[in-house]
Amino acid sequence: MEAVMRKIMDCLLALQKLQFDVRVRLTAVQAELEKLRAEVPPTILAHYERLVGRGKKGVALARNGVCSECHLRITGGKLVGLSAGTDIQLCDNCGRYLYLPETAPVGLAETKALPTAAIKRTPREAVYHVA
Ligand SMILES: [Zn+2]
Secondary structure (H helix, E strand, C coil): CHHHHHHHHHHHHHHHHHHHHHHHHHHHHHHHHHHHHHHCCHHHHHHHHHHHHCCCCCEEEEECCEECCCCCECCHHHHHHHHHCCCCCECCCCCCEEECCCCCCCCCHHHHHHHHHHHHHHHHHHHHHHC
8 A cells, every 4th residue: 555655646746847847848938939029020920920820830941942841942033032131031832931041052153152161160260269
């Protein structure tokens, strides 16, 4: 009987630990969400939240000229706008925001060569400064 009670109490303690842990973590996540939402203009956030509300990711990566979520080819004009960073682009097919990863090949020779060299140099210099 003692062993049974012990097991029950062990379970209760583990349960409590998990529940309080989750609560602490949820609060932290909530704060982070608020912080990030505050950085996004309301109209952009609204479109994003609509997609998320339908169970879709709101942002797709533009990889090799293709939308990472629906795999449709991104038009040349949109790719140019993306790599220039001047405008926010939506995928024509799925309506997600397109995000161009820094290392992704854009398919535009002149935009590819320069930033890559600059990105590679910066961390090395930073390390030397610290040492
Ligand atoms: Zn898409």
